[in-house]
Structure formats: structure tokens, C-alpha cells
Amino acid sequence: NYEPLDTAKFEYKWQWAYQEKFEKAGLMALLGSGFDPGATNMFTAYIAKHYFDEIHYLDIIDVNGGDHGYPFATNFNPEINIREVTAECRHWENGEFVTTPAMSLKQSFTCPDGVGSYNIYRMYHEELESLTKHFPSLKKAQFWMSFSDNYLKHLEVLGNVGMTGIEPVEYEGQQIVPIQFLKTLLPDPSTLGPRTKGKTCIGCVVRGIKDGKEKTVYLYNICDHQECYAEVQSQAISYTTGVPAMIGAKMMVEQKWMKAGVWNMEQLDPDPFMDDMNQHGLPWKVIEEPGYDLV
Amino acid sequence: NYEPLDTAKFEYKWQWAYQEKFEKAGLMALLGSGFDPGATNMFTAYIAKHYFDEIHYLDIIDVNGGDHGYPFATNFNPEINIREVTAECRHWENGEFVTTPAMSLKQSFTCPDGVGSYNIYRMYHEELESLTKHFPSLKKAQFWMSFSDNYLKHLEVLGNVGMTGIEPVEYEGQQIVPIQFLKTLLPDPSTLGPRTKGKTCIGCVVRGIKDGKEKTVYLYNICDHQECYAEVQSQAISYTTGVPAMIGAKMMVEQKWMKAGVWNMEQLDPDPFMDDMNQHGLPWKVIEEPGYDLV
Numbered sequence: 196n197y198e199p200l201d202t203a204k205f206e207y208k209w210q211w212a213y214q215e216k217f218e219k220a221g222l223m224a225l226l227g228s229g230f231d232p233g234a235t236n237m238f239t240a241y242i243a244k245h246y247f248d249e250i251h252y253l254d255i256i257d258v259n260g261g262d263h264g265y266p267f268a269t270n271f272n273p274e275i276n277i278r279e280v281t282a283e284c285r286h287w288e289n290g291e292f293v294t295t296p297a298m299s300l301k302q303s304f305t306c307p308d309g310v311g312s313y314n315i316y317r318m319y320h321e322e323l324e325s326l327t328k329h330f331p332s333l334k335k336a337q338f339w340m341s342f343s344d345n346y347l348k349h350l351e352v353l354g355n356v357g358m359t360g361i362e363p364v365e366y367e368g369q370q371i372v373p374i375q376f377l378k379t380l381l382p383d384p385s386t387l388g389p390r391t392k393g394k395t396c397i398g399c400v401v402r403g404i405k406d407g408k409e410k411t412v413y414l415y416n417i418c419d420h421q422e423c424y425a426e427v428q429s430q431a432i433s434y435t436t437g438v439p440a441m442i443g444a445k446m447m448v449e450q451k452w453m454k455a456g457v458w459n460m461e462q463l464d465p466d467p468f469m470d471d472m473n474q475h476g477l478p479w480k481v482i483e484e485p486g487y488d489l490v
Numbered sequence: 491n492y493e494p495l496d497t498a499k500f501e502y503k504w505q506w507a508y509q510e511k512f513e514k515a516g517l518m519a520l521l522g523s524g525f526d527p528g529a530t531n532m533f534t535a536y537i538a539k540h541y542f543d544e545i546h547y548l549d550i551i552d553v554n555g556g557d558h559g560y561p562f563a564t565n566f567n568p569e570i571n572i573r574e575v576t577a578e579c580r581h582w583e584n585g586e587f588v589t590t591p592a593m594s595l596k597q598s599f600t601c602p603d604g605v606g607s608y609n610i611y612r613m614y615h616e617e618l619e620s621l622t623k624h625f626p627s628l629k630k631a632q633f634w635m636s637f638s639d640n641y642l643k644h645l646e647v648l649g650n651v652g653m654t655g656i657e658p659v660e661y662e663g664q665q666i667v668p669i670q671f672l673k674t675l676l677p678d679p680s681t682l683g684p685r686t687k688g689k690t691c692i693g694c695v696v697r698g699i700k701d702g703k704e705k706t707v708y709l710y711n712i713c714d715h716q717e718c719y720a721e722v723q724s725q726a727i728s729y730t731t732g733v734p735a736m737i738g739a740k741m742m743v744e745q746k747w748m749k750a751g752v753w754n755m756e757q758l759d760p761d762p763f764m765d766d767m768n769q770h771g772l773p774w775k776v777i778e779e780p781g782y783d784l785v
Contacts, residue, residue, distance in 0.1 A: 266650035352647035355561035357675040366674050369664055376671060379661050380652040 207324050207459070214457045224457040228443030230416075230435040231257055231338075231397060232322035234477065236460035237439075237468050238399040238414045239326055244465060246412045246483070250403035253326065253336040254489055258306055258313050260341070260393040261420045261431065267349040268382040274374055277359050280342065280350055285319040287327040287336040298347075302490055304339070306396040307482060308417055315339040325459040332403070353377065391420040391430045398479075400487060413485040416477050426476070435477065442471045502619050502754070509752045519752040523738030525711075525730040526552050526633075526692060527617035529772065531755035532734075532763050533694040533709045534621055539760060541707045541778070545698035548621065548631040549784055553601055553608050555636070555688040556715045556726065562644040563677040569669055572654050575637065575645055580614040582622040582631040593642075597785055599634070601691040602777060603712055610634040620754040627698070648672065686715040686725045693774075695782060708780040711772050721771070730772065737766045 210226055217224050227233055235255045243250045269276050284299065285292045300317040320338035327336050353359050358377045363370035398415025416435070423434035443460070446452040452463045460468070472479055505521055512519050522528055530550045538545045564571050579594065580587045595612040615633035622631050648654050653672045658665035693710025711730070718729035738755070741747040747758045755763070767774055 267647070348643060349647050349650065352562070352644050353651065355644065356648065356653075356672065358651075358653060358672075360675075364674060366666070366671055367664075369662075371661070371666070371671065373675060376661055376666065377651065377653075379659060380655075380668060 207321065210457055218456040221455045223447060223453055223455055225443050225447060225452070225463075226325070226457065226459045227322065228440050228460060230439055231255060231320060232325070233439040233443070233460060234416065234435070234472065235397065235399055236322050236326060237465045237472075238479070239330070239401065240461040241465040241469050242399060242401045242412050242414050242481075243330060243403075246410070246481075247401065247403040247405050249332045250330055250401050251332060251334045252400075252402035253330075253333055254339060254400040255320065255322065255337070256304055256315060256339045256396075256398055256400065256415075257320075258304065258310070258315065258341040258396040259432070260306070260310055260313060260396065261391045262393050263382075263387045263391045265382050265387075265390075267346070268387055269384065274359070274361060277350060277354065277374075279318065279340075280316075280347065281354075282319060284317050285323070286317060286338070287323055287333060289334060292323075298342075300490070302339075304341070304487070304489075306394075306417070307413075307415065307480070307485070308396075310394050310396045310417055313341040314344070315341050326461060329459060329461050388424050388428065388430045388433075391424070394419050395431045395435060397435065400485065400489065411484055411487075413482045413487070414479055415482075416472070416479045418477065423476075438475050438477050439468075439472070442468055442475060445471060502616065505752055513751040516750045518742060518748055518750055520738050520742060520747070520758075521620070521752065521754050522617065523735050523755060525734055526550060526615060527620070528734040528738065528755060529711065529730070529767065530692065530694055531617050531621060532760045532767075533774070534625070534696065535756040536760040536764050537694060537696045537707050537709050537776075538625060538698075541705070541776075542696065542698040542700050544627045545625055545696050546627060546629045547695075547697035548625075548628055549695040550615065550617065550631075550633045551599055551610060551691075551693055551695065551710075552615075552634065553599065553605065553610065553636040553691040554727070555601070555605055555608060555691065556686045557688050558677075558682045558686045560677050560682075560685075562641070563682055564679065569654070569656060572645055572649065572669075574613065574635075575611075575642065576649075577614060579612050580618070581612060581633070582618055582628060584629060587618075587622075593637075595785070597634075599636070599782070599784075601689075601712070602708075602710065602775070602780070603691075605689050605691045605712055608636040609639070610636050621756060624754065624756050683719050683723065683725045683728075686719070689714050690726045690730060692730065695780065695784065706779055706782075708777045708782070709774055710777075711767070711774045713772065718771075733770050733772050734763075734767070737763055737770060740766060 207226060239253060281297050283297055284295045298316050301314055303312055304315045305312040317337055317339055323336050323338055327333050358373050360373040363372050395418045396415055398413055400413045402411045418431040418435050420430040423429060423431045427434060446468055451467045502521060534548060576592050578592055579590045593611050596609055598607055599610045600607040612632055612634055618631050618633055622628050653668045655668040658667050690713045691710055693708055695708045697706045713726040713730050715725040718726045722729060741763055746762045
């Protein structure tokens with residue numbers, strides 16, 4: 196990670212700056228090969244390659260319908276969760292990133308295959324930076340993530356009382372960082388896996404032009420927390436992040452993608468990657484004209 | 491306070507047990523001379539004395555419409571607040587106390603004189619114990635307190651994550667009591683006074699029989715947080731608690747109430763106390779047939 200620690204903004208420019216050095220050294224770097232970014236970049240590239248002459252609108256929708264049964268718990272560092280929901284939103288529109296207040300745009304999204312309906316919030320996510328660069332035909336690109344009312348309520352209250360603070364406060368002569376103390380109270384993340392039920396549903400809705408006609412395509416993967424846990428003793432969040440990382444490495448090792456330089460996923464051929472998603476536990480489906488009424 | 495520390499149940503029996511000893515020693519003890527209990531016992535006794543032959547239904551309604559402008563803060567030990575809203579409810583009905591789950595009965599109450607409408611929750615409060623003993627004609631007696639949705643949300647979340655726990659947890663080799671640490675994060679209670687706006691409205695709705703006819707009487711005091719602060723540099727919660735304590739002592743010192751034994755307020759003549767309420771900053775009003783539609 197080449198970002199400065201104290202101003203992490205999920206920017207690729209720190210990594211893109213190494214393009215020439217890597218090329219000269221004959222080395223390859225593959226950027227962001229998780230699920231989102233990663234699989235979502237592949238989904239977009241695959242849709243663009245096979246379904247469109249030109250893509251104009253992109254909505255990446257990340258729904259986690261998992262329920263661990265605790266009132267509040269987190270898989271990750273709660274600091275990261277809080278930064279997610281308090282960071283200003285940026286989306287791509289008419290050639291530039293537009294900034295809006297954090298969590299200020301929300302809509303309901305009904306996942307396919309009975310996964311259910313969830314509130315999704317527009318937010319910034321790092322694949323928007325590379326996808327809008329590599330698909331300059333995009334007029335608008337947005338990222339959406341689901342958050343439950345209960346989750347947001349807990350983050351709001353914990354923020355209100357200062358429990359998410361990262362500055363130490365003095366307590367009985369000791370310096371205590373509130374969010375570190377909070378972590379000791381929350382359920383151990385390692386206990387969440389076996390308890391988490393439900394599914395993730397992450398995909399891309401792309402609108403564009405094919406043979407002069409406008410069309411919309413949705414490509415998505417659904418992943419079941421309990422099935423993941425049964426297979427690898429970890430739930431779908433880890434599974435969906437780890438498998439694409441493995442496939443990305445596999446593409447390089449198998450020489451399907453190997454070339455010197457620093458590359459985002461969508462700069463490489465999506466077909467072998469998408470084939471391997473189907474082979475390695477992350478099967479995906481396409482719905483043409485899904486009929487979503489997204490803002 | 492004669493209650494055992496670890497099973498505090500706001501019971502008078504520990505104090506009533508001293509009745510004979512105090513009587514023999516020629517000493518007087520006056521129990522519960524705050525606002526509620528205290529003024530509310532006087533309100534009930536005054537209504538019973540002047541408006542009814544027999545009182546049948548009593549609703550004590552404690553509304554605090556104050557707003558300190560913080561997302562969450564508390565005047566008291568948050569432990570006490572939490573015990574209040576998590577304690578099982580008890581109300582008097584047909585000769586016995588009936589237990590119901592905490593905060594399970596809620597209704598909206600519109601205060602007189604433009605103080606506003608608030609959600610009030612039925613809960614146990616200690617004056618119910620003495621009032622139902624000393625007014626055995628009561629068929630039903632209930633206590634209600636207002637809580638804002640925001641306040642309850644904060645208590646719920648803080649409880650959920652364990653921040654209200656009173657058992658120490660180990661953090662970096664030190665034993666830390668979560669609720670004690672929470673206190674260090676919350677606004678200093680002494681800063682609330684000057685910021686708190688709005689009014690308290692505490693009173694008693696009594697239904698009973700006078701001259702063979704059923705009637706309803708509401709007697710209440712409204713107290714303005716900012717006016718209290720201007721007068722005594724403390725807001726209405728302290729003011730409404732402190733002034734009745736002073737008046738109770740005054741009744742004893744002036745020999746209006748002095749007699750050996752242990753007494754609840756309503757066992758003594760309410761008239762001089764109620765006169766002094768009007769003289770000392772806690773004026774009260776009576777509404778006959780207020781038209782409330784209380785459950």
C-alpha cells in the first residue's frame with residue numbers, strides 16, 4: 196500500500212506512478228484484485244466487451260444480506276466501517292467526480308433470486324477511479340452499498356458519544372483510545388463466521404448502446420455465508436475477497452495476463468477470469484433488461 | 491438510605507421499619523420529599539382532600555421537555571437512567587402490584603399551557619408504594635415518565651455494545667468499568683444547566699367520586715429550565731427536587747407537620763405545603779375535567 200497513512204483516500208495514483216518503473220524492470224503489478232474492486236471491474240469489462248458497443252451508465256451494487264445475530268458487531272476494524280459511512284460521497288458524472296454529503300442518497304434495491312430487498316447508499320469506492328479512466332464513454336458511474344438501519348443506528352450513537360474516537364482520552368491516569376476500548380467490548384470477529392446467515396449479492400448494472408439501441412445488463416454473483424463457512428471456515432465477506440485474489444494471481448501465473456507494468460483488472464481480458472469465477476465458487480449470472488428503476 | 495446497595499428496589503419497607511423506634515425516641519422522619527416522590531404525593535393528597543370523597547384512579551405523569559442540545563448526555567449517573575428504563579414495570583391494580591415488561595406501555599400525552607406532546611412510558615416509581623397504602627380506595631395507580639426516541643435509542647445502543655456494563659473488563663492490563671469510561675466521554679453534567687431549554691410538566695390525574703358523581707382532576711406544576719438556571723444556576727430537574735425538600739423541612743421546623751415517627755408526605759396535611767409551593771417558585775394549577783384520554 197503506497198498511500199500516505201494519514202490521508203488514505205483509496206486513490207490509485209500512488210500505484211499508477213510505478214507504471215514505468217515496473218515496465219522497465221519487467222515486473223507486473225495487478226491492482227485491486229478482490230471482489231470490489233476486482234470482480235466488479237471484471238464484471239464491467241465483461242459486460243462492455245460482450246453486450247455493448249459503448250457503455251454509458253454504471254451502477255455497482257454491493258449488498259450484504261448477512262445477519263450474525265448480534266445487535267452490533269463488525270468483521271473489520273470499526274474505524275474502517277466508520278470512515279466508510281462518514282466519508283463524503285463521490286460519483287462520476289459528465290466527465291468529473293461530483294462530491295455529495297456522506298450517505299445522502301439512498302434507495303431500495305431488490306436482489307434477484309430471492310435474496311431480498313435492501314437499502315443501498317451511494318458512496319465512493321475505489322474502482323470508480325480506474326473504471327471511469329478506462330471506460331471514458333461512461334457518462335455516470337456510481338457505487339452503492341447496503342447498510343441496515345440497525346447498523347447505521349449503532350454507528351451513529353457510538354459516534355455521538357465519542358466511542359469511535361481515535362484520539363486518546365485520559366481515564367484514571369491512563370491514555371485510552373475510545374475505539375480501541377470499544378473493540379474489546381464487541382464480539383470477536385472470529386466468532387462471526389459460524390453465526391452469519393444470509394447472502395451477499397454484488398453486481399454491476401450497465402446501461403449503454405448496442406447496434407444503435409439502448410439496453411441495460413445486470414451481471415452479479417450471489418454468495419451464501421453459511422455455504423462459504425462450511426467450505427472454508429470463513430463467511431462470504433472473506434470468501435468473495437479471497438477467491439478473486441487467487442484468480443488474479445492464477446491469471447498471471449498461467450501467463451494469461453502476464454505483461455510488464457502496473458495494471459487495473461479491467462485493462463486485461465476478462466474472459467479467462469470470468470471463466471475461473473464460475474470454476475472456483477463464485478458463479479455469476481447475467482440478466483438482460485433487469486427492469487430496475489434506479490436513480 | 492436503608493436499602494441494601496445491591497438490590498435497590500426503591501422500597502419504603504426499610505424505612506417504615508423504623509416507625510416505632512423513631513416514635514419512641516421522639517424523632518420525626520419525613521420520607522421522599524422531592525418532586526416525585528414528594529410533590530406528587532402532596533398533589534394526590536391535596537386533590538383527594540379538596541376534590542373527592544373517594545379517589546379511584548391515579549396517574550402520575552412526569553414529563554421533562556428539556557433539551558440540552560447534545561446528542562446524548564445525562565444529569566445523573568447513567569447507571570440510574572439505565573436501571574430506570576430496564577427495570578420491570580409495576581403498577582397498582584385491584585389491590586395488588588401487577589408486573590409488566592419494562593417500557594412496554596407507551597402513550598402520547600399533551601401537556602397543558604403549550605408545553606407540548608411527549609411519549610410517556612409506564613414505569614414503577616416509589617411513591618406508588620406509599621400512595622396505594624395510604625389511599626386504599628385506589629383501584630388503579632400508575633406512574634408515567636417521558637423519554638424521547640433519541641434518548642432511548644442511545645441507551646439501547648450503548649447497552650447493546652456493553653458500554654453500560656458495571657463489571658470491569660480487562661483492557662491493556664487494566665480493569666476498566668465500561669460505564670465509568672463512558673461517563674468520561676459524555677458531557678460534564680455541570681455544563682448542561684446553562685444549555686437546557688424547555689420545561690418540565692409534572693402532575694397527577696385523579697379520577698374518583700364526589701357527591702356520588704364521577705369526576706377527574708389534574709393538578710400540575712410547570713417549571714422552565716432556563717428560568718430556574720437564571721435564578722439558582724441549576725436547571726429544573728435540580729430545582730423541582732430541591733425546593734420540595736426545603737419546604738418539607740420548613741413544614742417540620744415551623745411545627746406544621748412535626749410529630750414523632752416515620753412519615754410519608756401524604757400522611758401529613760397537604761395545605762401548608764401546597765401554599766409554600768406557590769410561594770417558593772413551584773406554582774401549581776388545577777384543571778377539572780381535563781379531557782385526557784389516558785389508557
